[in-house]
Amino acid sequence: AQSVAQPEDQVNVAEGNPLTVKCTYSVSGNPYLFWYVQYPNRGLQFLLKYITGDNLVKGSYGFEAEFNKSQTSFHLKKPSALVSDSALYFCAVRDWTSGTYKYIFGTGTRLKVLA
Amino acid sequence: DVKVTQSSRYLVKRTGEKVFLECVQDMDHENMFWYRQDPGLGLRLIYFSYDVKMKEKGDIPEGYSVSREKKERFSLILESASTNQTSMYLCASSTPVAGGEQYFGPGTRLTVT
Numbered sequence: 724a725q726s727v728a729q730p731e732d733q734v735n736v737a738e739g740n741p742l743t744v745k746c747t748y749s750v751s752g753n754p755y756l757f758w759y760v761q762y763p764n765r766g767l768q769f770l771l772k773y774i775t776g777d778n779l780v781k782g783s784y785g786f787e788a789e790f791n792k793s794q795t796s797f798h799l800k801k802p803s804a805l806v807s808d809s810a811l812y813f814c815a816v817r818d819w820t821s822g823t824y825k826y827i828f829g830t831g832t833r834l835k836v837l838a
Numbered sequence: 839d840v841k842v843t844q845s846s847r848y849l850v851k852r853t854g855e856k857v858f859l860e861c862v863q864d865m866d867h868e869n870m871f872w873y874r875q876d877p878g879l880g881l882r883l884i885y886f887s888y889d890v891k892m893k894e895k896g897d898i899p900e901g902y903s904v905s906r907e908k909k910e911r912f913s914l915i916l917e918s919a920s921t922n923q924t925s926m927y928l929c930a931s932s933t934p935v936a937g938g939e940q941y942f943g944p945g946t947r948l949t950v951t
Binding site: 732755757759764765766767768769772774813817824825826828829830831 | 842847869873878879880881882883886888896928930932934936937938939940941942943944945
């Protein structure tokens with residue numbers, strides 16, 4: 724079955740420290756992977772995606788993600804966290820079983836950056 | 839910039855009412871989606887559409903219907919609202935490219951009393 728898991732409901736990190744938000748996936752077919760961010764009372768915003776190529780993907784606001792095929796993971800990272808990074812983060816994967824343009828979302832991880 | 843707009847940010851309706859949620863995108867995207875977002879459950883797909891007048895059920899279509907008469911507009915209809923449909927509703931659009939990202943509207947927080 725196609726699925727994506729975000730094992731942590733919340734991640735706390737001090738401002739200036741590196742941050743990691745975890746995502747693992749299970750898909751048949753090519754793993755097209757995405758990260759989105761949701762600020763309070765807003766819709767989701769696209770951060771970055773992995774389709775093919777370099778395993779390290781760079782995205783908006785200084786975020787990057789590392790695709791690891793052997794561990795079936797796509798963790799979101801940032802070298803130095805800002806208080807303004809505090810938000811809800813969603814990992815998503817393309818669902819190939821449907822034959823149409825469907826995506827499966829994780830349950831979300833709330834990131835809190837402490838000043 | 840891609841813009842996806844939703845007709846209301848907040849909506850309060852009574853049980854049994856028919857509710858219309860409207861979504862408009864301005865980037866000529868073929869694909870449009872309706873999700874509901876609930877704490878701890880992430881985003882769950884209600885319906886999506888890959889062309890005008892075309893629609894497909896998502897994971898939780900019960901109690902909902904949709905309409906897509908024009909390419910830029912995708913409407914979600916709650917035929918008879920119930921309290922368990924209280925939720926945040928998110929509309930999204932994307933191009934018909936396999937690796938295309940989705941663009942989301944700001945969401946409508948619907949409360950059914």
